[in-house]
Amino acid sequence: MTAAFLTRFAPSPTGMLHRGHAYSALTAFTAARAAGGQFILRIEDIDRTRCRPEFEAAIVEDLAWLGLEWEQPARRQSDHMADYRAALDDLCARRLVYRCFRTRKEIAATIESAPHGAMEAWRGGPLEPEDERRRLARGEAYAWRLSLAAAERELGGLVVLDFEEQGAGPGGESGRIAARPDLGGDVVLARKDLGVAYHLAVVVDDALQGMTHVIRGCDLFEAAHVQRILQALLGLPTPIYRHHRLLTDAEGRRYAKRDRAETLREIRARGVTARDLRRELGFD
Numbered sequence: 001m002t003a004a005f006l007t008r009f010a011p012s013p014t015g016m017l018h019r020g021h022a023y024s025a026l027t028a029f030t031a032a033r034a035a036g037g038q039f040i041l042r043i044e045d046i047d048r049t050r051c052r053p054e055f056e057a058a059i060v061e062d063l064a065w066l067g068l069e070w071e072q073p074a075r076r077q078s079d080h081m082a083d084y085r086a087a088l089d090d091l092c093a094r095r096l097v098y099r100c101f102r103t104r105k106e107i108a109a110t111i112e113s114a115p116h117g118a119m120e121a122w123r124g125g126p127l128e129p130e131d132e133r134r135r136l137a138r139g140e141a142y143a144w145r146l147s148l149a150a151a152e153r154e155l156g157g158l159v160v161l162d163f164e165e166q167g168a169g170p171g172g173e174s175g176r177i178a179a180r181p182d183l184g185g186d187v188v189l190a191r192k193d194l195g196v197a198y199h200l201a202v203v204v205d206d207a208l209q210g211m212t213h214v215i216r217g218c219d220l221f222e223a224a225h226v227q228r229i230l231q232a233l234l235g236l237p238t239p240i241y242r243h244h245r246l247l248t249d250a251e252g253r254r255y256a257k258r259d260r261a262e263t264l265r266e267i268r269a270r271g272v273t274a275r276d277l278r279r280e281l282g283f284d
């Protein structure tokens with residue numbers, strides 16, 4: 001599908017939506033409407049241990065309540081593991097990824113602090129073949145990490161890549177942005193427990209779904225740097241990025257699930273209408 005303007009809202013069903021999500025979804029939806037384009041919903045549920053069907057159902061209901069419309073059914077990432085596997089196999093065959101045997105405990109802190117597993121900036125490389133064989137023989141689990149060193153060789157340098165930012169990064173970055181994959185380091189592309197990880201799934205889906213614009217919070221600005229490299233390695237098109245500011249509460253804190261931000265459900269139960277909320281968030 002090649003639409004002139006196609007964007008998405010891509011929540012993970014790990015909890016209920018709050019104002020921050022509503023703001024993000026409305027930003028993408030409104031932009032699509034303004035451009036005469038299309039808006040879709042994508043459910044990012046590769047992490048089956050944290051995602052729940054009831055959260056997915058609530059997301060759909062809350063977004064519909066908010067007045068959003070999208071093509072049905074929404075793409076659910078867990079239905080497309082074979083697509084991510086094929087992309088990973090391609091990178092494996094070209095030796096652009098390597099096995100990483102760091103223990104769960106060692107990487108847990110990273111995953112906890114960055115839900116996208118992105119900003120660890122670790123750079124390593126494959127183990128010595130002998131060591132790797134021994135660990136494989138023992139049945140030790142491993143993740144697949146992107147080798148920035150190999151990517152650099154493959155692409156003839158990483159500095160040649162850039163992307164268009166029509167919104168702004170957290171530091172106000174906009175315009176043509178030179179990709180800085182070193183910010184993310186050798187990111188995990190396939191988690192030990194899942195066989196895939198956020199960046200790989202997103203890049204594959206954005207391409208498969210023909211996304212022309214990626215509109216999302218600026219907390220994911222650094223992710224665009226990593227995703228740009230993956231697009232280049234996999235021969236996929238690069239969408240235009242529009243990162244938006246993060247909504248903050250009266251105390252200036254960003255809304256977050258872990259801080260128990262008031263959910264759209266709770267807001268609705270207080271008798272607030274979708275129209276009221278859209279107004280409060282600066283839409284309508």
Ligand code: GLU
Nearest residue numbers: 010011012044202216220
């Ligand atoms: N699933 C991600 C999240 O819930 C968003 C991914 C994206 O927009 O690229 O934060």
